[in-house]
Amino acid sequence: MKQFMKPVMAAMVLSMLTIANVYSQTSGPKLSDPEIASVAVVANQIDVDYARIAKIKSKNADVLKFAQTMSEDHTAVIKQAVALVTKLGVTPKDNAVSQKLLSDAQKTRKQLSSKSGKAFDKAYIDNEVAYHKAVINAVENLLIPQSQNAELKKLLQDVVPTLKAHLAHAEMVQKEFSKK
Amino acid sequence: MNKNLKLRRITFVYLLIIFFLYGCSTPEERAIKVPGADSVNTNAIRIMQPAGPKLHVVEIKDMKFQPESLSVKRGDTVMWLNHDIVTHCVTEEKTKAWTSSNIIANASWKLVIKNDADYFCAIHQVMKGKITVQ
Numbered sequence: 056m057k058q059f060m061k062p063v064m065a066a067m068v069l070s071m072l073t074i075a076n077v078y079s080q081t082s083g084p085k086l087s088d089p090e091i092a093s094v095a096v097v098a099n100q101i102d103v104d105y106a107r108i109a110k111i112k113s114k115n116a117d118v119l120k121f122a123q124t125m126s127e128d129h130t131a132v133i134k135q136a137v138a139l140v141t142k143l144g145v146t147p148k149d150n151a152v153s154q155k156l157l158s159d160a161q162k163t164r165k166q167l168s169s170k171s172g173k174a175f176d177k178a179y180i181d182n183e184v185a186y187h188k189a190v191i192n193a194v195e196n197l198l199i200p201q202s203q204n205a206e207l208k209k210l211l212q213d214v215v216p217t218l219k220a221h222l223a224h225a226e227m228v229q230k231e232f233s234k235k
Numbered sequence: 236m237n238k239n240l241k242l243r244r245i246t247f248v249y250l251l252i253i254f255f256l257y258g259c260s261t262p263e264e265r266a267i268k269v270p271g272a273d274s275v276n277t278n279a280i281r282i283m284q285p286a287g288p289k290l291h292v293v294e295i296k297d298m299k300f301q302p303e304s305l306s307v308k309r310g311d312t313v314m315w316l317n318h319d320i321v322t323h324c325v326t327e328e329k330t331k332a333w334t335s336s337n338i339i340a341n342a343s344w345k346l347v348i349k350n351d352a353d354y355f356c357a358i359h360q361v362m363k364g365k366i367t368v369q
Contacts, residue, residue: 124358128321131340135320216297217321223361 084151086201092140093147094156094198095211098190099129099136101160105182108167115176117228125183125221132214139210152197173232180229187222191215288347292316293364295323295338295356300364307348309368316343325364326357 086094102125109122140147163182170178194211202208288310294301296318307313315325317338325344326334334357335344348366356362 120357127358131321213297213320216299217319220298220359220361224359227361 084197086150086152086197087148088143088202088204088207089140089145089148090150090152091198091202091207091211092136092145093149093153094193095136095214096133096147097153097156098193099133101156102129102183102186102190103133104160104164105167105179105186108164109175109179112167112171112175113179115173117231118176118179121180121183121224121228124224128217128221132217135210139206143204143206145204152193177232180225180232183225184222184229187218187225191218191222194218288312290314294318295362298359298362300356300362303363304365304367306367306369309349310347312345312347313366314343314345317341322358323356323362324358325354328353328355328363 106122106126106129109118110126113119113122163186167175167178167182194215199208199211199215202211289308289312291305291307291311291313293305293313293315295315298319300315305313315323315335315338317323317340320340322337322339324335324337325346332352333346335346337358338344348368351368352366354364354366
């Protein structure tokens with residue numbers, strides 16, 4: 056049995072390694088630490104900007120509270136990221152991922168700005184759910200695996216629970232809307 | 236002349252070793268020992284601990300109250316300690332009977348427990364905790 060298992064296990068490990076290798080080669084761009092720092096700051100700033108729009112446009116208490124939390128938490132994360140890159144002597148470097156995030160955010164801000172009342176609240180919360188899902192995916196599958204510096208990696212790992220709590224909070228507000 | 240230099244060198248090395256060894260000792264070791272002082276302190280703690288109200292600590296970490304559920308005696312104190320980089324709060328959920336207001340990063344807040352409570356972080360409403368009075 057053992058004799059039979061050995062080649063099977065070897066084949067399994069080999070195929071897993073191949074899949075992992077192919078995945079890492081095809082799963083998007085390669086980023087350096089300065090580029091990862093840029094993506095982290097940009098991604099947080101985008102959500103602070105969405106929150107600013109919500110604070111101006113919404114009259115819904117749940118939405119306003121959520122927007123306030125987004126504004127404060129993402130500002131805190133930016134502060135932490137800036138403190139780290141300053142300590143490491145790294146200058147965040149603009150890159151294709153940061154650019155894509157910014158151009159997508161510009162379109163979303165335009166859409167949000169064109170809406171008002173309940174339609175705005177719904178659009179804002181729907182976008183928060185989608186945006187946090189996308190950011191969690193990018194942090195877990197792109198930024199964390201590619202970051203070289205241990206402290207940068209740790210900061211990104213520490214942010215994931217915050218992002219997940221934000222997502223759960225946004226989904227809770229979204230659920231409330233669908234009941235009404 | 237040569238002998239003098241040798242002597243100086245030896246003295247220097249000795250001084251270096253003495254400094255090095257001094258550096259290895261802890262401040263406690265360097266301090267003058269008062270006989271029995273240690274045992275008095277631990278005894279005092281041992282006597283005080285079971286009698287009076289207790290202090291329980293709930294750590295706020297990775298957007299969770301740890302432990303989420305805590306059982307205490309009436310009159311015990313619970314201290315919430317925020318290890319996250321974001322601001323949290325601790326608020327009684329059903330009637331908002333009490334709230335800590337903002338607990339910023341690395342800050343803490345204490346409450347003497349009188350009743351059972353379901354509480355949450357009003358800033359991150361998915362974070363919930365529970366205190367049960369035995």
